[in-house]
Structures are given as structure tokens and as C-alpha cells.
Ligand SMILES: Cc1cc2nc3c(=O)[nH]c(=O)nc-3n(C[C@H](O)[C@H](O)[C@H](O)COP(=O)(O)OP(=O)(O)OC[C@H]3O[C@@H](n4cnc5c(N)ncnc54)[C@H](O)[C@@H]3O)c2cc1C
């Protein structure tokens with residue numbers, strides 16, 4: 001058995017999701033290789049080679065992989081797929097983009113967003129916004145899988161010593177072109193890797209009130225998140241969204257401020273270790289999942305919280 | 310330009326899913342079903358392209374049970390011109406759905422395929438990408454903005470790091486996110502009119518495709534419930550509990 005993990009990286013920096021995906025690969029068993037594909041991605045390959053448990057890193061460093069367009073990524077994966085019994089990528093927007101394409105080209109049914117490895121062919125995955133867990137067995141020769149990163153601990157980033165080998169990129173399909181990324185400016189820790197997250201909802205009333213949450217976040221070294229209602233209303237950018245259709249996170253502490261706790265929001269945060277809810281409506285469903293609930297007006301409670309910390 | 314839109318009938322997002330008695334799936338007996346919310350955005354975008362003169366015809370496709378006709382009629386009431394139901398009482402995996410799409414595309418020859426980025430029941434997030442792979446077309450996933458410029462389209466994609474822009478050759482498959490547009494409601498006269506719009510039914514078996522499932526669901530269970538929490542009276546009490554009891558700050 002041989003497992004390939006497709007690394008997520010940004011401008012040469014390995015993204016943490018890769019380490020969680022390596023853990024899922026180790027849980028399946030066999031040798032674990034990592035594919036680093038991109039343009040100018042040698043430093044990510046160096047980093048991947050340090051991760052504990054990796055045997056070999058394969059690097060496709062080519063200008064046609066700039067922006068990691070799905071068509072070229074999928075063809076590359078297909079070109080080396082026969083070396084592997086399992087191919088894994090994180091279930092982030094990175095992995096969700098090209099993995100189903102590669103699966104279809106290989107005539108394989110992808111298993112999306114696994115939350116546990118039961119055996120080499122059986123996996124657990126959440127369905128219906130996490131309201132149910134399905135145990136799924138695959139009959140395909142090669143199993144293509146995306147991994148729910150919050151459900152697997154990160155493999156240690158240092159201590160490994162994998163070999164690094166080049167691999168040739170597939171021919172450019174020239175079907176699409178990467179134009180650029182408008183990233184939201186933030187000095188803060190990344191939402192998916194933060195130990196503490198402070199999130200605001202529609203109750204915040206306006207984007208102008210978010211600095212109040214940011215000050216609390218600064219004191220806690222936390223990331224700031226939001227409900228879909230807050231993003232839709234334009235209070236904060238799309239990459240703040242936590243939930244079924246946004247980011248799935250599981251920090252040690254999640255503080256929900258002015259968020260009602262809709263099923264779709266809970267889907268993105270209910271695996272957090274400790275949940276705090278601040279809401280003026282004692283009937284809000286968020287209190288059903290909160291470890292500590294405070295029924296209060298957020299415009300009083302948040303400034304008070306800032307000064308108590 | 311002809312636009313083909315994929316539509317799935319799902320459990321209403323406001324309803325809490327419950328595992329059935331024999332733990333093989335979700336209990337959908339008498340449950341309120343509706344169009345997958347992401348598909349509503351796909352239909353809306355197609356209709357807007359038609360209203361803007363960019364598209365001439367909007368065809369909606371659903372692969373599913375006889376009851377999916379109701380969901381297709383709903384799309385016709387919103388403004389789609391024609392519907393196709395590929396009937397099967399089995400639930401197909403995205404790979405099999407993609408094979409059906411490919412067969413329909415061979416007949417219909419659309420220049421644009423719009424599907425939801427995910428269905429809210431199985432949350433697979435695969436179908437659009439698989440359709441474009443089998444057609445050897447470009448793909449643009451998680452679209453929050455779509456601009457057709459003749460032979461190419463510029464798409465803004467909602468990704469974890471922010472908003473990404475790509476340019477794709479046409480024909481293309483675009484999977485849509487919720488912020489692409491605000492779907493309209495069907496007016497009563499349009500609901501009546503939709504009853505007379507063409508809806509073609511095909512049997513899946515007649516298409517001669519290999520749509521066998523590769524995955525077997527062994528069991529479906531409820532996730533473990535969280536322990537009940539407590540209500541604190543003051544911010545000071547909250548901070549004390551987080552420091553001394555939960556030890557997370
Ligand atoms: C297909 C689909 C996908 C979705 N995906 C997501 C997703 O990924 N993430 C997500 O979050 N949502 C998602 N949603 C939306 C979800 O259903 C809810 O509409 C949304 O989460 C509500 O956001 P909210 O809690 O901020 O707003 P509301 O539900 O409006 O809640 C606001 C809360 O703030 C409280 N409040 C108001 N003022 C104050 C005050 N001064 N002090 C204290 N409390 C106050 C109110 O009591 C209320 O509980 C999705 C919906 C659908 C249909």
C-alpha cells in the first residue's frame with residue numbers, strides 16, 4: 001500500500017492542512033509520499049520533507065502550475081496515480097477544486113471530507129451539515145479522498161527526512177488562466193489554525209462594530225470569524241465565514257457573539273473544545289451547544305470582556 | 310448560448326436531519342423537500358443571463374425520483390424554458406451523475422453548465438468538477454461572480470484565502486456559491502404557466518450507462534451530543550470559568 005498526499009502551499013509556504021492530511025495518510029498505513037505542485041515551490045518541498053512519517057516528496061515545479069488551476073493539477077495527479085492505492089488532499093477549497101476532477105478522469109468515486117479512517121477501504125464522513133455520520137466503504141482500486149482537517153492532528157512539522165525527487169508536470173491544458181487572489185489584509189492568525197476564535201453575527205449590526213471583537217481577539221491571540229449573515233451583510237469578507245459552506249474549524253475556544261446558532265453555522269464550529277455564546281436572546285439555539293452561555297447585550301458584554309482579560 | 314442547469318431535490322435546510330430506524334440513512338418520510346439552495350442560485354444566474362440577452366435558452370436537468378418533477382416545475386416557474394428529468398429511484402454517486410450529464414450534453418450541446426457548488430444533504434462538492442472532467446471542459450468552482458465575454462468567462466471564486474479570479478474558455482462548467490446572486494421567488498401566474506412548459510422524461514436505464522455505485526454506506530449514525538453547558542451571570546464569572554475551569558485562556 002502506498003499513499004499520496006497532495007500538499008497545500010501558498011507562495012512556497014506549506015499550509016498546516018498538509019500536516020493534518022499526512023496524519024490521515026499515516027492512519028491508512030503504508031508508505032506516505034507527498035506531491036508538491038506549483039510554480040517556485042521548492043521551499044514547500046523542503047518543508048514537506050521535514051514532516052514526520054513522509055518517505056518521499058515529489059515536486060512538480062513548473063510555470064503551468066502557477067495558481068494551481070484545476071485542469072493542470074488534475075492531469076498531473078492522474079499521471080502518477082497508478083503508483084498509489086490512496087490519494088489524499090485536504091478538504092479545503094484547494095483540494096475540493098481539483099480532486100473530483102482527477103477522480104472522474106480515473107473513473108473513481110471520490111470520498112469527500114472524511115472525519116475518520118476505519119480501515120484501508122472504510123471511512124467515516126459527516127453528511128447533512130454534520131447532523132449524521134456515514135460509514136462508507138469504497139470498492140475502487142485507487143481511493144481518492146479529501147480530509148476534514150479538524151478531525152486529524154497535525155503530523156509533527158520537524159524531525160522527518162524524506163527524499164525529494166522531481167516529477168514532470170503534465171502538458172498545459174490551456175483551458176483556464178489564473179488572474180490573481182484578492183486576499184483580505186490581516187495580521188491575525190489564520191482562522192483554521194487558530195486556538196481561539198471570536199466570531200460575530202448579524203447581532204453586530206455593522207462592520208464598524210467588528211473592531212470591538214478584534215480588540216478582544218488581540219488580547220487572546222485569536223482569529224476573528226463570522227456567520228454567513230454577517231458576511232452577506234458586508235460586515236466582513238467571505239473568508240471569515242464559519243459553517244457548512246464556509247470554513248470548518250475546531251479551536252480550543254470558540255466565542256460566538258450575536259450569532260443565533262443555525263444548523264449551518266453549527267456545522268462549522270460544533271467540534272470546538274469549549275464554546276462560549278454571548279446573545280441577548282436566552283432562547284437562541286446557540287445556547288444548546290454552548291459550554292458557557294451569557295445572556296446579555298453584546299454592546300455591554302464585549303467591552304467588559306475586553307477589560308476583564 | 311444555451312445554458313444547462315443541474316438541480317437536486319433535497320431535505321429543506323431548515324429541517325433537522327434525523328437518522329432512520331435501521332441506521333441506513335436519513336429519515337425522509339413525509340419530510341419537507343425543496344430545491345438545493347445552491348441550485349436556486351444556479352437557476353437564478355441562468356435566468357439573469359437570459360434576461361441580459363447573453364443566453365437564449367435555459368434548460369434544467371434533474372436526475373432523480375419521479376417527485377423531482379415538482380422541483381423542476383419550480384425552476385420552470387422561476388423562468389427556465391424547458392426541463393429534463395432522468396428518472397431513477399436509486400441514488401447515484403456524483404461520478405454516475407456526471408456520466409448522465411455527459412449523455413444529456415451530447416444531445417443538448419449547451420455552451421454553459423451551471424450547478425451548485427455542493428448539495429446540502431450529502432455535501433459531496435464533486436458533481437460539477439466531475440462533469441467538466443468527463444466533457445474535457447474547463448471548470449470554475451465556487452463562483453461568486455460570473456462575467457461572460459464571448460469565448461471566455463471571468464469568474465470570481467470564493468476560496469479559503471479570499472477571492473480568486475480566473476478566466477476560462479467557453480464552453481465551461483461553473484459551480485456556484487450562495488453569494489453569486491439573490492434568487493427570486495416564483496409568482497403565482499408563473500407557477501401556473503410552468504405547468505404547461507415542456508418537461509421531458511427519460512429513464513436512466515435507457516441511457517445505457519454504467520452508473521453502478523462504487524461506495525457502500527455501511528451505517529449512518531448520530532454524532533455524539535455535546536454535554537449541556539451552564540449559564541453564567543456576568544462577564545467576570547465567564548472569564549473566571551474560562552481561566553480556572555476550562556483552562557483555555
Ligand atoms: C444552504 C445554506 C448554507 C448556509 N451556510 C452557512 C454557513 O456556512 N455559515 C453560517 O453562519 N450560516 C450559513 N447559513 C445561514 C444560516 O442558516 C443562518 O441564516 C445564519 O447563520 C444566521 O447568522 P446569524 O446567527 O449571524 O444571524 P441571526 O440568525 O439573525 O442571529 C443574530 C443573533 O444575534 C442576536 N443579537 C442581536 N442583537 C444582539 C445584541 N445587541 N446583543 C446580543 N445578541 C444580539 C440575536 O438574538 C440573534 O440570536 C446557510 C444557510 C443555507 C440555507
Ligand SMILES: Cc1cc2nc3c(=O)[nH]c(=O)nc-3n(C[C@H](O)[C@H](O)[C@H](O)COP(=O)(O)OP(=O)(O)OC[C@H]3O[C@@H](n4cnc5c(N)ncnc54)[C@H](O)[C@@H]3O)c2cc1C
Pocket residue numbers: 134136314315316317318333334335345347348351370371372373400401402403406423424425426427428429430431432433434435436437524526529
Ligand atoms: C458516500 C456516499 C454515501 C451516500 N449515502 C447515501 C444514503 O445513505 N442515502 C441516499 O439516499 N443517498 C446516498 N448517497 C447519494 C447521494 O444522495 C447523492 O445523490 C450523490 O452522491 C450526489 O452528491 P451531492 O448531491 O452531495 O453532490 P454535489 O456534488 O454536492 O452536488 C453539487 C451540484 O450538482 C448538481 N446535482 C447533484 N445531484 C444532482 C441530481 N441528482 N440531478 C441533477 N443535478 C444534480 C446540483 O447542481 C448540485 O448543486 C450517497 C453518496 C455518497 C457519495
